[in-house]
Amino acid sequence: MNKRMDRRNFLKFSSAGIASALLGSSGLLSWSPRAHAATISQTFYITEGFITQPDDVDVYFKGFSTDTNSLTVPGAQLIAQEGDTVKVTIVNTLGTSHSFKIDGVVDSGAIGGGQTKTVEFTVNNAGSYLYYDGLNAPYNRLVGLHGALAVMPSGSSNELYDGSPTFVQQYFWVINDIDPAWHDRIRRRRTPNTPFTPSYFTINGRSMRVPGHPDYANPAIDSGYALDTRLEGSIGDRTLVRILNAGQCMHSVHFHANHVEWLARNGQPRADVWKKDTVLLPNNIGSLDVIYPFEVPPDSWPPAPTGHYPMHFHDEMTQTAGGGLYQFGIATTIAFK
Amino acid sequence: MFNILEKHSPMMGMGGGGGGGGGTCYVYPDAPATPGEVTPDVTYNRGIYMNGSMTMDDGNSVTIWGFTDGGGGGMGGGGNQFPSPAMRVTEGQVVHTNLTVNGMMWLHTIHHHGIEPSTENDGVGHYSFDVDGTYTYQWKASHAGTYFYHCHTNTVLHAEMGMYGGLIIDPPEGPGTLHSGGPTYDVEAIWACDEIDSSWHNKNWDAGTCGGDEGFNSLNPDYFIITGVDGAQSALTNPGVAVTMNRGQKLLVRYICAGYLPQRINFGGLTATVHVSDGRVLPNPVQMTEIEASSAERYDCIFEPTEAGVYEVTCDFLDWVTGAVVGTARTRINVN
Numbered sequence: 001m002n003k004r005m006d007r008r009n010f011l012k013f014s015s016a017g018i019a020s021a022l023l024g025s026s027g028l029l030s031w032s033p034r035a036h037a038a039t040i041s042q043t044f045y046i047t048e049g050f051i052t053q054p055d056d057v058d059v060y061f062k063g064f065s066t067d068t069n070s071l072t073v074p075g076a077q078l079i080a081q082e083g084d085t086v087k088v089t090i091v092n093t094l095g096t097s098h099s100f101k102i103d104g105v106v107d108s109g110a111i112g113g114g115q116t117k118t119v120e121f122t123v124n125n126a127g128s129y130l131y132y133d134g135l136n137a138p139y140n141r142l143v144g145l146h147g148a149l150a151v152m153p154s155g156s157s158n159e160l161y162d163g164s165p166t167f168v169q170q171y172f173w174v175i176n177d178i179d180p181a182w183h184d185r186i187r188r189r190r191t192p193n194t195p196f197t198p199s200y201f202t203i204n205g206r207s208m209r210v211p212g213h214p215d216y217a218n219p220a221i222d223s224g225y226a227l228d229t230r231l232e233g234s235i236g237d238r239t240l241v242r243i244l245n246a247g248q249c250m251h252s253v254h255f256h257a258n259h260v261e262w263l264a265r266n267g268q269p270r271a272d273v274w275k276k277d278t279v280l281l282p283n284n285i286g287s288l289d290v291i292y293p294f295e296v297p298p299d300s301w302p303p304a305p306t307g308h309y310p311m312h313f314h315d316e317m318t319q320t321a322g323g324g325l326y327q328f329g330i331a332t333t334i335a336f337k
Numbered sequence: 338m339f340n341i342l343e344k345h346s347p348m349m350g351m352g353g354g355g356g357g358g359g360g361t362c363y364v365y366p367d368a369p370a371t372p373g374e375v376t377p378d379v380t381y382n383r384g385i386y387m388n389g390s391m392t393m394d395d396g397n398s399v400t401i402w403g404f405t406d407g408g409g410g411g412m413g414g415g416g417n418q419f420p421s422p423a424m425r426v427t428e429g430q431v432v433h434t435n436l437t438v439n440g441m442m443w444l445h446t447i448h449h450h451g452i453e454p455s456t457e458n459d460g461v462g463h464y465s466f467d468v469d470g471t472y473t474y475q476w477k478a479s480h481a482g483t484y485f486y487h488c489h490t491n492t493v494l495h496a497e498m499g500m501y502g503g504l505i506i507d508p509p510e511g512p513g514t515l516h517s518g519g520p521t522y523d524v525e526a527i528w529a530c531d532e533i534d535s536s537w538h539n540k541n542w543d544a545g546t547c548g549g550d551e552g553f554n555s556l557n558p559d560y561f562i563i564t565g566v567d568g569a570q571s572a573l574t575n576p577g578v579a580v581t582m583n584r585g586q587k588l589l590v591r592y593i594c595a596g597y598l599p600q601r602i603n604f605g606g607l608t609a610t611v612h613v614s615d616g617r618v619l620p621n622p623v624q625m626t627e628i629e630a631s632s633a634e635r636y637d638c639i640f641e642p643t644e645a646g647v648y649e650v651t652c653d654f655l656d657w658v659t660g661a662v663v664g665t666a667r668t669r670i671n672v673n
Binding site for chain 2: 308
């Protein structure tokens with residue numbers, strides 16, 4: 001038996017461990033268009049461990065991690081352009097089989113415990129994609145094995161799709177709903193046998209903290225300050241937000257201070273771009289692509305070009321942790337600088 | 338960077354108690370002067386009631402909280418309306434919403450949903466303050482359409498308890514026109530569809546704020562209502578909800594998804610022409626026989642029925658995981 005397969009102690013992480021593995025100095029998804037296609041390479045290590053939730057409960061997760069000693073949930077954000085080849089190597093450090101799948105694009109098939117597999121695929125259609133483990137569906141995906149891939153239109157740095165409204169910066173928000181009873185069953189290699197009842201709600205793997213909490217404003221833990229969730233801009237800094245739902249719940253995404261331009265749902269560009277303050281996010285790999293325009297809040301009087309506001313989900317169950325702790329769920333801050 | 342939070346300290350462990358961890362955590366009591374306060378074009382005064390009730394068609398009574406039409410002026414004479422008394426203003430007006438809260442007993446805010454004012458006037462406790470005393474929310478009505486206002490303190494509980502009311506911005510043409518250059522209407526209805534989980538309706542205002550399992554992650558509604566009227570039977574005929582109109586007239590339904598679960602409203606064979614959603618005119622109106630909506634969306638729907646009849650409108654409330662119908666509220670459009 002591979003020694004990786006009978007580790008006695010799971011790795012334990014606060015969400016601080018996630019952040020250091022996930023991103024460099026900026027949370028923005030950065031991109032410079034190229035004239036020619038290229039090959040994008042990424043290695044993921046499938047690992048497991050516990051992540052501490054806002055009420056100090058440790059919950060089991062698996063992740064597409066950046067090294068063998070970390071647990072990265074969700075996995076690293078990938079970005080490519082149309083025509084590129086993406087080469088992903090999966091090192092499965094666990095004793096269970098896993099896979100790497102993007103609907104309609106690639107499916108590695110089962111990668112057995114202790115095995116390594118490389119898949120290469122070409123990305124031909126601009127848009128926002130969830131990569132995930134398609135085995136033992138939906139459990140492996142829900143327990144943390146998912147992440148985001150952006151495909152830019154060829155040669156473009158500021159469009160979601162050819163001819164779309166343009167942006168100057170972009171973010172991914174990957175949403176998950178966590179039922180700790182399900183995660184514990186998966187840890188014990190059993191199939192969940194209770195109705196799905198999530199009690200933690202995350203955006204890029206984190207939940208919100210508020211003033212007075214010791215982790216408030218810690219970008220490694222607080223989704224209001226995490227570099228990859230918090231929207232920051234000055235007036236005119238139109239921001240594309242690619243919202244992917246790895247979880248099982250439908251949600252309501254509510255933006256304060258500006259309406260968003262609603263460009264796409266489930267990867268399909270909308271015939272008309274509507275301006276909305278609230279949009280339904282479909283479940284089970286559903287997605288939304290919206291542009292937050294960073295305009296002076298139109299109802300402010302006197303006009304207020306600076307300030308900060310929440311984005312939060314309006315199905316308010318998502319604003320809780322462990323059945324209480326309002327404000328400790330799926331939310332982030334929109335800062336007008 | 339401007340950071341209003343630095344001016345305030347959260348109030349922790351306020352006492353009170355109740356289920357879960359007990360006490361009050363992560364609230365931010367204050368009532369500062371309104372920045373840049375000007376003389377408003379219109380003023381609303383709102384107080385708090387937390388002893389209201391709604392009697393359901395099965396005879397049971399459920400506790401309701403809300404906003405009173407209170408304070409200066411004496412218009413409307415207080416009372417415990419549910420939904421809370423509506424606000425109706427005209428595009429271009431500067432509005433004051435004066436909220437008075439007895440902070441010794443509880444804290445609340447008003448967030449005018451879909452209205453986009455400055456941080457101080459947005460009514461989100463942890464980004465500004467929870468009102469302790471009287472605060473004047475100042476905002477300008479920039480876009481005609483349908484909105485609603487609700488409490489944004491311990492929102493998961495307070496909005497479920499009924500702390501919301503309608504908010505309409507008319508274009509300069511006034512009521513009867515949806516938006517400038519848009520359709521006119523002869524008959525108007527506001528349908529705020531909401532679900533109630535009565536097991537949540539016996540808690541303290543600060544329940545769960547210090548932690549503890551209050552069950553707020555799981556809404557299991559047992560009543561389904563339209564604009565404060567039970568959608569099991571009463572809303573079929575209640576004159577404040579059900580519509581009676583004549584052929585040749587135009588009906589505007591302002592549909593508000595006021596609950597937490599996804600909804601699917603079906604117009605019973607009539608076709609809606611949706612001109613405005615979330616207070617923004619659509620580039621092209623769309624025709625819909627039913628609408629799937631998520632919490633807090635609004636759709637402004639014009640109907641021009643050509644045949645007399647009784648059209649039964651059904652609002653299905655959907656399980657957020659399976660999409661299964663967990664309950665239905667019904668009303669009618671009676672066309673003579």
